[in-house]
Amino acid sequence: MQTGEPSRTAIAVAWARADHQTLDEPRIFTDPLAARIVGPPSDRTTTFDTGLDPDFVRRRRLLIAARSRFADDAVAAAVAAGTRQVVVLGAGLDTSAYRNHHPDVHFFEVDHPDTQAWKRARLAESGITIPETLSYTPVDFERHSLAEGLAAAGFDRDRAAIFLWLGVVMYLTAEAIEGTLRYIAGQGGGAEVVFDYLSPAGADAAAQRAKRVAAVGEPWITARTGEEYREQLHALGFARVEMCFAAQAVASYTGRSDPGPADAGPGLIHASTM
Numbered sequence: 379m380q381t382g383e384p385s386r387t388a389i390a391v392a393w394a395r396a397d398h399q400t401l402d403e404p405r406i407f408t409d410p411l412a413a414r415i416v417g418p419p420s421d422r423t424t425t426f427d428t429g430l431d432p433d434f435v436r437r438r439r440l441l442i443a444a445r446s447r448f449a450d451d452a453v454a455a456a457v458a459a460g461t462r463q464v465v466v467l468g469a470g471l472d473t474s475a476y477r478n479h480h481p482d483v484h485f486f487e488v489d490h491p492d493t494q495a496w497k498r499a500r501l502a503e504s505g506i507t508i509p510e511t512l513s514y515t516p517v518d519f520e521r522h523s524l525a526e527g528l529a530a531a532g533f534d535r536d537r538a539a540i541f542l543w544l545g546v547v548m549y550l551t552a553e554a555i556e557g558t559l560r561y562i563a564g565q566g567g568g569a570e571v572v573f574d575y576l577s578p579a580g581a582d583a584a585a586q587r588a589k590r591v592a593a594v595g596e597p598w599i600t601a602r603t604g605e606e607y608r609e610q611l612h613a614l615g616f617a618r619v620e621m622c623f624a625a626q627a628v629a630s631y632t633g634r635s636d637p638g639p640a641d642a643g644p645g646l647i648h649a650s651t652m
Contacts, residue, residue: 385493386594388470391545392416394442402440406631407447411473414504415497441643444627445574448646449542450474452572456540457483461570463539465515465528467558468546471497475512484511486531488524491516519554524561536566538652543573548598548644555600556610563614568652571616574624574644576601604645616649 396412397419398405453464457480465486466472470493475485487494494516501508517527529535541562547555562569576584578601588598608619624643628634 385470385596387545387591387596388493389416391442392471393419394439395446398439398443402436402443404632406440406443406628407450409446409473409477411476411506412471414506415471415473415500417504438643440628440632441624444624444631445544445644445646447631448624448627448648449544449572452570452648453540453542456538456570461538461540463534463537465533465539465541467524467541467543469493469497470545471500472542472544474542476501476506476509478509478511481511484513485509486513486515486528486533488515488517488527491518524558538567538569539565540570540572543571545574547573548576548600549596550600552600552602559611559614563616563651565651568650570648570650570652572646572648574646575604575607577603577645580644604647607645607647611647611649616651618652619647619649621645621647 392412393416395407395409396416398407399409399413453474456464462480462483463486464474464478464483465488466474467488469475469487469489472487475487478485489497494514498508498514513531513533515527515531515533517524533539543558550558559571562571576598580601591597604621608621611619623645627646628643
Protein backbone atom coordinates (compact mmCIF):
# COMPACT_ATOMS: atom_id res chain seq x y z
CA MET A 379 0.00 0.00 0.00
CA GLN A 380 1.25 3.48 -0.83
CA THR A 381 0.90 6.38 1.58
CA GLY A 382 -2.41 8.18 1.18
CA GLU A 383 -4.00 5.38 -0.85
CA PRO A 384 -5.78 2.09 -0.19
CA SER A 385 -4.08 -1.15 -1.15
CA ARG A 386 -4.08 -2.00 -4.85
CA THR A 387 -5.68 -5.36 -4.14
CA ALA A 388 -8.49 -3.70 -2.15
CA ILE A 389 -9.29 -1.50 -5.14
CA ALA A 390 -9.21 -4.49 -7.51
CA VAL A 391 -11.66 -6.42 -5.30
CA ALA A 392 -13.99 -3.43 -5.10
CA TRP A 393 -13.95 -3.14 -8.90
CA ALA A 394 -14.89 -6.82 -9.13
CA ARG A 395 -17.80 -6.37 -6.73
CA ALA A 396 -18.98 -3.34 -8.70
CA ASP A 397 -18.71 -5.07 -12.09
CA HIS A 398 -20.57 -8.11 -10.78
CA GLN A 399 -23.66 -5.92 -10.32
CA THR A 400 -24.03 -5.36 -14.07
CA LEU A 401 -22.04 -8.07 -15.86
CA ASP A 402 -23.08 -11.33 -14.22
CA GLU A 403 -26.38 -13.16 -14.27
CA PRO A 404 -27.69 -14.53 -12.01
CA ARG A 405 -26.31 -12.05 -9.54
CA ILE A 406 -24.83 -13.72 -6.46
CA PHE A 407 -24.31 -10.67 -4.30
CA THR A 408 -26.11 -7.32 -4.37
CA ASP A 409 -24.11 -4.21 -3.55
CA PRO A 410 -25.61 -0.96 -4.91
CA LEU A 411 -22.82 1.12 -3.38
CA ALA A 412 -19.70 -0.57 -4.80
CA ALA A 413 -19.81 1.19 -8.17
CA ARG A 414 -20.41 4.58 -6.54
CA ILE A 415 -17.30 4.22 -4.38
CA VAL A 416 -14.88 3.05 -7.07
CA GLY A 417 -16.31 5.13 -9.90
CA PRO A 418 -17.00 4.12 -13.52
CA PRO A 419 -14.63 1.85 -15.50
CA SER A 420 -13.49 4.86 -17.50
CA ASP A 421 -11.85 6.23 -14.34
CA ARG A 422 -9.66 3.18 -13.86
CA THR A 423 -6.12 4.10 -14.76
CA THR A 424 -4.72 0.67 -13.98
CA THR A 425 -6.07 -2.76 -13.11
CA PHE A 426 -4.80 -6.21 -12.30
CA ASP A 427 -7.10 -7.52 -15.02
CA THR A 428 -5.34 -5.78 -17.91
CA GLY A 429 -4.30 -8.32 -20.53
CA LEU A 430 -6.00 -11.26 -18.82
CA ASP A 431 -8.41 -13.70 -20.43
CA PRO A 432 -11.93 -12.20 -20.01
CA ASP A 433 -13.34 -15.55 -18.90
CA PHE A 434 -10.70 -15.80 -16.19
CA VAL A 435 -11.66 -12.31 -15.02
CA ARG A 436 -15.34 -13.32 -14.99
CA ARG A 437 -14.69 -16.46 -12.96
CA ARG A 438 -12.57 -14.54 -10.47
CA ARG A 439 -15.37 -11.98 -10.17
CA LEU A 440 -17.85 -14.73 -9.30
CA LEU A 441 -15.53 -16.10 -6.60
CA ILE A 442 -15.23 -12.64 -5.04
CA ALA A 443 -19.01 -12.17 -5.18
CA ALA A 444 -19.53 -15.55 -3.52
CA ARG A 445 -17.11 -14.62 -0.74
CA SER A 446 -19.07 -11.42 -0.05
CA ARG A 447 -22.41 -13.25 -0.12
CA PHE A 448 -21.03 -15.87 2.30
CA ALA A 449 -20.09 -13.08 4.73
CA ASP A 450 -23.38 -11.20 4.28
CA ASP A 451 -25.38 -14.34 5.03
CA ALA A 452 -23.33 -15.00 8.17
CA VAL A 453 -23.91 -11.46 9.43
CA ALA A 454 -27.65 -11.70 8.73
CA ALA A 455 -27.87 -14.96 10.70
CA ALA A 456 -25.83 -13.53 13.59
CA VAL A 457 -28.00 -10.41 13.78
CA ALA A 458 -31.15 -12.54 13.70
CA ALA A 459 -29.72 -14.50 16.65
CA GLY A 460 -29.15 -11.31 18.66
CA THR A 461 -25.58 -10.19 17.87
CA ARG A 462 -25.32 -6.41 17.71
CA GLN A 463 -21.63 -5.79 16.96
CA VAL A 464 -19.96 -6.38 13.59
CA VAL A 465 -16.21 -5.87 13.17
CA VAL A 466 -14.81 -5.62 9.64
CA LEU A 467 -11.08 -6.33 9.79
CA GLY A 468 -9.02 -4.93 6.93
CA ALA A 469 -12.21 -3.29 5.73
CA GLY A 470 -10.76 -1.79 2.56
CA LEU A 471 -13.66 -0.59 0.41
CA ASP A 472 -16.19 -2.97 1.97
CA THR A 473 -19.73 -1.55 2.06
CA SER A 474 -21.37 -3.77 4.69
CA ALA A 475 -21.68 -1.00 7.25
CA TYR A 476 -23.39 1.33 4.76
CA ARG A 477 -25.94 -1.32 3.80
CA ASN A 478 -26.91 -1.98 7.42
CA HIS A 479 -30.61 -1.35 8.05
CA HIS A 480 -30.62 -2.21 11.77
CA PRO A 481 -30.36 0.90 13.96
CA ASP A 482 -29.18 -1.17 16.94
CA VAL A 483 -26.41 -3.05 15.07
CA HIS A 484 -23.06 -1.29 15.28
CA PHE A 485 -20.21 -1.76 12.80
CA PHE A 486 -16.51 -1.17 13.44
CA GLU A 487 -14.27 -0.80 10.40
CA VAL A 488 -10.64 -1.63 11.21
CA ASP A 489 -8.00 -0.59 8.70
CA HIS A 490 -4.84 1.41 8.14
CA PRO A 491 -5.42 5.16 8.66
CA ASP A 492 -4.41 5.97 5.06
CA THR A 493 -6.90 3.51 3.61
CA GLN A 494 -9.67 4.90 5.79
CA ALA A 495 -8.86 8.49 4.86
CA TRP A 496 -9.02 7.68 1.14
CA LYS A 497 -12.25 5.76 1.59
CA ARG A 498 -13.92 8.56 3.54
CA ALA A 499 -12.96 11.00 0.81
CA ARG A 500 -14.49 8.73 -1.83
CA LEU A 501 -17.66 8.33 0.24
CA ALA A 502 -18.01 12.10 0.44
CA GLU A 503 -17.39 12.51 -3.30
CA SER A 504 -19.98 9.85 -4.16
CA GLY A 505 -22.61 11.18 -1.74
CA ILE A 506 -22.70 8.12 0.50
CA THR A 507 -23.60 9.09 4.07
CA ILE A 508 -21.54 7.67 6.93
CA PRO A 509 -24.12 6.06 9.22
CA GLU A 510 -24.27 6.72 12.94
CA THR A 511 -24.04 2.96 13.42
CA LEU A 512 -20.44 2.92 12.14
CA SER A 513 -17.21 3.60 14.04
CA TYR A 514 -13.98 3.92 12.09
CA THR A 515 -11.15 2.14 13.86
CA PRO A 516 -7.82 3.26 12.39
CA VAL A 517 -5.05 0.87 13.39
CA ASP A 518 -1.44 1.08 12.29
CA PHE A 519 -0.29 -2.33 13.47
CA GLU A 520 3.30 -1.12 13.67
CA ARG A 521 2.20 1.15 16.53
CA HIS A 522 -1.03 -0.18 18.02
CA SER A 523 -2.78 -3.49 18.60
CA LEU A 524 -6.23 -4.55 17.43
CA ALA A 525 -7.37 -4.61 21.06
CA GLU A 526 -6.22 -1.02 21.60
CA GLY A 527 -7.85 0.21 18.41
CA LEU A 528 -11.21 -1.39 19.09
CA ALA A 529 -11.23 -0.27 22.73
CA ALA A 530 -10.62 3.32 21.64
CA ALA A 531 -13.54 3.04 19.18
CA GLY A 532 -15.96 1.95 21.91
CA PHE A 533 -16.12 -1.75 21.09
CA ASP A 534 -17.71 -3.75 23.92
CA ARG A 535 -15.47 -6.70 24.71
CA ASP A 536 -18.18 -8.28 26.87
CA ARG A 537 -20.91 -8.52 24.22
CA ALA A 538 -21.25 -10.95 21.34
CA ALA A 539 -19.70 -9.93 18.03
CA ILE A 540 -19.14 -11.23 14.54
CA PHE A 541 -15.84 -10.47 12.79
CA LEU A 542 -15.46 -10.29 9.00
CA TRP A 543 -11.92 -10.82 7.76
CA LEU A 544 -11.98 -11.10 3.98
CA GLY A 545 -9.00 -11.02 1.63
CA VAL A 546 -6.50 -10.56 4.44
CA VAL A 547 -5.05 -13.69 6.03
CA MET A 548 -3.01 -14.75 3.00
CA TYR A 549 -1.05 -11.51 3.35
CA LEU A 550 -0.23 -12.12 7.02
CA THR A 551 2.29 -14.24 8.90
CA ALA A 552 1.12 -17.32 10.76
CA GLU A 553 1.87 -15.52 14.02
CA ALA A 554 -0.32 -12.53 13.10
CA ILE A 555 -3.18 -14.84 12.09
CA GLU A 556 -2.93 -16.77 15.36
CA GLY A 557 -2.90 -13.57 17.41
CA THR A 558 -6.03 -12.20 15.74
CA LEU A 559 -7.95 -15.46 16.04
CA ARG A 560 -6.94 -15.71 19.70
CA TYR A 561 -8.25 -12.19 20.31
CA ILE A 562 -11.55 -13.04 18.61
CA ALA A 563 -11.90 -16.28 20.56
CA GLY A 564 -11.65 -14.33 23.82
CA GLN A 565 -14.71 -12.19 23.09
CA GLY A 566 -17.09 -12.19 26.04
CA GLY A 567 -20.62 -13.17 25.12
CA GLY A 568 -19.38 -15.25 22.22
CA ALA A 569 -17.82 -14.57 18.85
CA GLU A 570 -18.07 -15.57 15.23
CA VAL A 571 -15.50 -15.03 12.51
CA VAL A 572 -15.79 -15.28 8.73
CA PHE A 573 -12.59 -15.35 6.71
CA ASP A 574 -11.13 -16.70 3.52
CA TYR A 575 -7.80 -18.42 3.10
CA LEU A 576 -5.43 -19.58 0.42
CA SER A 577 -4.58 -23.27 0.37
CA PRO A 578 -1.18 -24.52 -0.86
CA ALA A 579 -2.89 -26.05 -3.90
CA GLY A 580 -4.72 -22.80 -4.57
CA ALA A 581 -1.49 -20.84 -4.36
CA ASP A 582 0.15 -23.13 -6.91
CA ALA A 583 -2.83 -22.82 -9.27
CA ALA A 584 -2.77 -19.03 -8.98
CA ALA A 585 0.97 -18.59 -9.53
CA GLN A 586 0.50 -15.78 -12.05
CA ARG A 587 -1.83 -13.96 -9.68
CA ALA A 588 0.75 -14.31 -6.93
CA LYS A 589 3.32 -12.60 -9.13
CA ARG A 590 0.92 -9.74 -9.84
CA VAL A 591 0.15 -8.98 -6.20
CA ALA A 592 3.79 -9.33 -5.22
CA ALA A 593 4.76 -6.87 -7.96
CA VAL A 594 2.69 -4.13 -6.29
CA GLY A 595 4.18 -4.84 -2.88
CA GLU A 596 1.40 -7.02 -1.48
CA PRO A 597 2.77 -10.57 -1.61
CA TRP A 598 0.91 -13.62 -0.37
CA ILE A 599 2.68 -14.93 2.71
CA THR A 600 0.62 -17.75 4.20
CA ALA A 601 -1.02 -20.73 2.49
CA ARG A 602 -2.53 -23.43 4.69
CA THR A 603 -5.12 -26.17 4.28
CA GLY A 604 -8.64 -25.91 5.59
CA GLU A 605 -8.00 -28.79 7.99
CA GLU A 606 -5.03 -26.92 9.45
CA TYR A 607 -7.28 -23.95 10.11
CA ARG A 608 -10.00 -26.19 11.54
CA GLU A 609 -7.53 -27.72 13.98
CA GLN A 610 -6.22 -24.29 14.99
CA LEU A 611 -9.70 -22.86 15.49
CA HIS A 612 -10.80 -25.76 17.68
CA ALA A 613 -7.63 -25.43 19.75
CA LEU A 614 -8.41 -21.73 20.32
CA GLY A 615 -11.92 -22.47 21.54
CA PHE A 616 -14.12 -22.24 18.46
CA ALA A 617 -16.80 -24.89 18.90
CA ARG A 618 -18.25 -24.81 15.39
CA VAL A 619 -16.26 -24.56 12.18
CA GLU A 620 -17.97 -24.59 8.77
CA MET A 621 -16.01 -24.39 5.55
CA CYS A 622 -16.28 -24.66 1.81
CA PHE A 623 -14.44 -23.44 -1.27
CA ALA A 624 -15.62 -20.29 -3.01
CA ALA A 625 -16.38 -22.30 -6.16
CA GLN A 626 -18.72 -24.54 -4.15
CA ALA A 627 -20.45 -21.43 -2.86
CA VAL A 628 -20.88 -20.12 -6.42
CA ALA A 629 -22.46 -23.44 -7.45
CA SER A 630 -24.85 -23.36 -4.49
CA TYR A 631 -25.90 -19.76 -5.23
CA THR A 632 -26.28 -20.13 -9.01
CA GLY A 633 -26.81 -23.84 -9.66
CA ARG A 634 -23.82 -23.73 -12.03
CA SER A 635 -20.15 -24.65 -11.71
CA ASP A 636 -18.78 -21.75 -13.76
CA PRO A 637 -15.62 -21.07 -11.71
CA GLY A 638 -14.27 -24.55 -12.41
CA PRO A 639 -13.44 -27.42 -10.02
CA ALA A 640 -15.17 -27.53 -6.64
CA ASP A 641 -11.92 -26.61 -4.89
CA ALA A 642 -11.26 -23.56 -7.08
CA GLY A 643 -10.67 -20.19 -5.52
CA PRO A 644 -10.11 -19.35 -1.86
CA GLY A 645 -11.46 -21.43 0.97
CA LEU A 646 -14.22 -19.88 3.11
CA ILE A 647 -14.56 -20.40 6.86
CA HIS A 648 -17.30 -19.46 9.31
CA ALA A 649 -16.38 -20.33 12.89
CA SER A 650 -18.13 -19.65 16.18
CA THR A 651 -17.26 -20.01 19.86
CA MET A 652 -20.96 -20.37 20.68
